[in-house]
Amino acid sequence: MPRAIWTGAISFGLVTVPVKLYSALDRKSVRFHQLSAKTGARINQKRVDSQTGEEVPYEDIVKGYEIAKDRYVVVEPGELDALEPKKTKTIEIEDFVDLSQIDPVYYDHPYYLAPGAGGVKPYRLLLDAMRETGKVAVARVVIRSKEQLVALRPMGDALGMATMIFSDEVLSPDRLDEVREASEIKTTKRELDMAKQLVGSLAGDFEPGKYRDTYRQEVLDLIERKAQGEEIVFQEPPEDEAEPAPDLMSALKASLEAVRSREDDAEPSTPAKKRTAKAKPAAKKAAAKKPASKRAGSSRATAKR
Numbered sequence: 001m002p003r004a005i006w007t008g009a010i011s012f013g014l015v016t017v018p019v020k021l022y023s024a025l026d027r028k029s030v031r032f033h034q035l036s037a038k039t040g041a042r043i044n045q046k047r048v049d050s051q052t053g054e055e056v057p058y059e060d061i062v063k064g065y066e067i068a069k070d071r072y073v074v075v076e077p078g079e080l081d082a083l084e085p086k087k088t089k090t091i092e093i094e095d096f097v098d099l100s101q102i103d104p105v106y107y108d109h110p111y112y113l114a115p116g117a118g119g120v121k122p123y124r125l126l127l128d129a130m131r132e133t134g135k136v137a138v139a140r141v142v143i144r145s146k147e148q149l150v151a152l153r154p155m156g157d158a159l160g161m162a163t164m165i166f167s168d169e170v171l172s173p174d175r176l177d178e179v180r181e182a183s184e185i186k187t188t189k190r191e192l193d194m195a196k197q198l199v200g201s202l203a204g205d206f207e208p209g210k211y212r213d214t215y216r217q218e219v220l221d222l223i224e225r226k227a228q229g230e231e232i233v234f235q236e237p238p239e240d241e242a243e244p245a246p247d248l249m250s251a252l253k254a255s256l257e258a259v260r261s262r263e264d265d266a267e268p269s270t271p272a273k274k275r276t277a278k279a280k281p282a283a284k285k286a287a288a289k290k291p292a293s294k295r296a297g298s299s300r301a302t303a304k305r
Helices: 077-083 120-132 175-184 189-202 212-227 248-266 271-304
Strands: 006-012 014-024 062-068 071-075 092-100 109-114 133-145 146-155 158-164
Touching: 006 133, 006 189, 014 120, 109 120, 109 146, 109 212, 120 146, 120 158, 189 248
Parallel strands: 006 092
Antiparallel strands: 006 014, 014 109, 062 071, 092 133, 109 158, 133 146, 146 158
């Protein structure tokens, strides 16, 4: 049984919904330790004074904010504690907005909210109301001494909660010269029509399970093979040679032809082909009837003889 990270309540209006917070992620990254190439032992990292070269005990370490090169403002732990947001056990909903209004760039870490003791009915009521109205709740909550902006939304039969990034932390793409240059380029109607056709030919439903971290699996396979004593021989990948980029229309046409070829291989029986396939056997049957009557006549003639 998973263990709740946080317990509290959702508050909107005069309604309170007791909830428990659970992480919605289980990271699958491959973690390595640093080892000595000579002995194979793990490497220990020490905190060392850059001036004296001596190791500094943890209790003698303070926090400093760099205001200029090699100039720091030291901030005491007690000073930071005084500024910590007031610890509460409430997720305070401030607004309900349309899901389409929140750009995915603002989402950070996903969680699940489960109903707490005595909160099953109001939990279900809030979940159904948000699903019926298509709204997402934007709220604030203090978790681990940090105030978080969060978004609550229905995820199947559960309430999902994602921590959000504040707007002043998101960089505008306008700061990129390449983006500004691209915004000034004009496309033709023919190019746009072909691009839309290509997008439509590749469109489909999102199936999360079909996307796999193939690199992580290959790393784990490599580790398993080496653990079994296999000697791994690898070759340096060849350097990519720069090829002249095809013109845009040629690339669009080639892409469409490749997609159509894939579709034909995957589905050999298109409606047109089905009709042709049905027509051919019918013609064969019709043609087969004439020789049959001749053969019958021959048989009768033979019998008479």
